[in-house]
Amino acid sequence: MTIYYKDAYINETSVTAGPFLIDGPLKEKFDNVYTDFYDKEKTFEDCEVNELVKTINTLLRKGNYNNRDISLLISADLSNQIVISNLAANKLGITYFGIYNACASFCESIILASSLLYNRDDKVICTTSAHNLTSERQFKAPVEYGMPKPEYSTFTASAATACIVSHKKEGVRIESGTIGKVIDLGVKDAFDMGSAMSPAAAYTLNKHLKDTNRDISYYDLILTGDLGLYGKKIFKEFCLKEYGLKINNYNDAACLIYNNKDSRVCAGGSGPSCLPTYVFCEIIPKMKKKKIKRVLLLATGALFSTTSVNQKKSIPCICHAVSLEAI
Amino acid sequence: MTIYYKDAYINETSVTAGPFLIDGPLKEKFDNVYTDFYDKEKTFEDCEVNELVKTINTLLRKGNYNNRDISLLISADLSNQIVISNLAANKLGITYFGIYNACASFCESIILASSLLYNRDDKVICTTSAHNLTSERQFKAPVEYGMPKPEYSTFTASAATACIVSHKKEGVRIESGTIGKVIDLGVKDAFDMGSAMSPAAAYTLNKHLKDTNRDISYYDLILTGDLGLYGKKIFKEFCLKEYGLKINNYNDAACLIYNNKDSRVCAGGSGPSCLPTYVFCEIIPKMKKKKIKRVLLLATGALFSTTSVNQKKSIPCICHAVSLEAI
Numbered sequence: 001m002t003i004y005y006k007d008a009y010i011n012e013t014s015v016t017a018g019p020f021l022i023d024g025p026l027k028e029k030f031d032n033v034y035t036d037f038y039d040k041e042k043t044f045e046d047c048e049v050n051e052l053v054k055t056i057n058t059l060l061r062k063g064n065y066n067n068r069d070i071s072l073l074i075s076a077d078l079s080n081q082i083v084i085s086n087l088a089a090n091k092l093g094i095t096y097f098g099i100y101n102a103c104a105s106f107c108e109s110i111i112l113a114s115s116l117l118y119n120r121d122d123k124v125i126c127t128t129s130a131h132n133l134t135s136e137r138q139f140k141a142p143v144e145y146g147m148p149k150p151e152y153s154t155f156t157a158s159a160a161t162a163c164i165v166s167h168k169k170e171g172v173r174i175e176s177g178t179i180g181k182v183i184d185l186g187v188k189d190a191f192d193m194g195s196a197m198s199p200a201a202a203y204t205l206n207k208h209l210k211d212t213n214r215d216i217s218y219y220d221l222i223l224t225g226d227l228g229l230y231g232k233k234i235f236k237e238f239c240l241k242e243y244g245l246k247i248n249n250y251n252d253a254a255c256l257i258y259n260n261k262d263s264r265v266c267a268g269g270s271g272p273s274c275l276p277t278y279v280f281c282e283i284i285p286k287m288k289k290k291k292i293k294r295v296l297l298l299a300t301g302a303l304f305s306t307t308s309v310n311q312k313k314s315i316p317c318i319c320h321a322v323s324l325e326a327i
Numbered sequence: 328m329t330i331y332y333k334d335a336y337i338n339e340t341s342v343t344a345g346p347f348l349i350d351g352p353l354k355e356k357f358d359n360v361y362t363d364f365y366d367k368e369k370t371f372e373d374c375e376v377n378e379l380v381k382t383i384n385t386l387l388r389k390g391n392y393n394n395r396d397i398s399l400l401i402s403a404d405l406s407n408q409i410v411i412s413n414l415a416a417n418k419l420g421i422t423y424f425g426i427y428n429a430c431a432s433f434c435e436s437i438i439l440a441s442s443l444l445y446n447r448d449d450k451v452i453c454t455t456s457a458h459n460l461t462s463e464r465q466f467k468a469p470v471e472y473g474m475p476k477p478e479y480s481t482f483t484a485s486a487a488t489a490c491i492v493s494h495k496k497e498g499v500r501i502e503s504g505t506i507g508k509v510i511d512l513g514v515k516d517a518f519d520m521g522s523a524m525s526p527a528a529a530y531t532l533n534k535h536l537k538d539t540n541r542d543i544s545y546y547d548l549i550l551t552g553d554l555g556l557y558g559k560k561i562f563k564e565f566c567l568k569e570y571g572l573k574i575n576n577y578n579d580a581a582c583l584i585y586n587n588k589d590s591r592v593c594a595g596g597s598g599p600s601c602l603p604t605y606v607f608c609e610i611i612p613k614m615k616k617k618k619i620k621r622v623l624l625l626a627t628g629a630l631f632s633t634t635s636v637n638q639k640k641s642i643p644c645i646c647h648a649v650s651l652e653a654i
Contacts, residue, residue, distance in 0.1 A: 046638075086630035098630070099425065099427065101424065179422045179424060182417040314595065316369045316416070
């Protein structure tokens, strides 16, 4: 399903970044940073909630809004029952919808926000949140185990991101969105999300190009969210073999946010904030200067839980696409 | 935020009900039933996934559609990372958005579906799923403990529900929707969701009436989702004291789906399927016969997780409203 928007824009953006990100190539570009996983709070979860609230308050300040000016907050994170988003929404007092498509949630939120702009002055905030240690201990193993990881695993990006979507012609234009379907080729290794998610990304890319009748060269850049160093290669190969798509104008946000010489980040970033962190810090500023004009975002998500992995299910994956244009 | 719809309708509906519901007052009205919590599957989760898939396939059969006719599936359930919805979406091969606002998810899905109907023949399926034992063991304590519960606790309704939302003038009309905000008055007892959620329901009811400039008598019925026997009383008192709203045209789905003489169901039903089960089995058939014409649904959700409860957080709650009209 591809939806076209006449006048939806991403206006202001805001990013708060934590450990590892703040040592990476984007280090000068964050609105807020925190240097340890507690940031003066008692729990990782409290830390994550507060970084998300701080990110939204920074966004409001940058846009010169207060929370009563906002029609709706759409938020996603990796915690069970997206409780980080729930607790942040509670502190902010903004009308709220929670969503969840794992790391594909950013594109889901942009598509929903663009579809929910009913009045001329509606403003919708889309947020994502992740914290490496809240998600590590929830999805994998208690942090204290110090469990070694395979080199193809990815390292959840500790960041909160927020943007305002509105009819106001400012920032970058949201031109269209393609909603993906669940693709599951049988990968069962929860560390190997790059392999699991690549076919979903290729499916949605091909669907978007077919629906819009566009050639891959239409875009200056195709950007996946968090396939990682290995998934990126698999994605390119899969696009060629399965759909005959040869993509050169391509990169993956997971490979661009860390200092890749640090072996602790393994194959790169992951999590729902990985893609918007890179997009808000690098892509939108370039689009505003018209250095790049058309970008297709492919946010990929691995839709598993610890229960489904423990019950030996394979990992169903999804990808949603959003097409951005410079104005 | 209140959104008005010109031509959005709930067409077909489908309900699959499990133990306890099938002994209650709606027992003759389900499309499918299952009589034990495994229903020939190896795990409760497999059972829940299969009941959800069965419900959607029944819906497609009733509407004379196949899954390629469907533009989008929007689904929510109580499992961590909504993995029940993810696995069902995987089996169905339909374009998919996952959402989560706990037991308020039904109204969230109806509002989103109505906002996503771009083309004349778009059809969006909205589903909810719950299974008493998958949710009990995830949110409270392992089932085998046989832990006694306070009488004010509610009993998750084991049901999967699905409906088609489209522009086709058939079934009942979705007239408007009001999105709520998070309300938290400090309740910390995860068994006492009725008390926790009542203020959110009262807030959204009052907001809806103010936004639409309607008197409470505009509606033939105000129906909350799962406040339960105690929450229902608190809601009525809270509406009167906080907002001066005297409501007589009111009921709560949680109090209407079980055999209330069975002490095991305590204060009534709960879960995301509680409200749509009652609406699809009782309300929509009556609206089709024009026995009742205007109904306001108030779906309430308790936005906690086991982590937030264990970390002594109070329970933030939300309520979204959907106004239905007979056609």
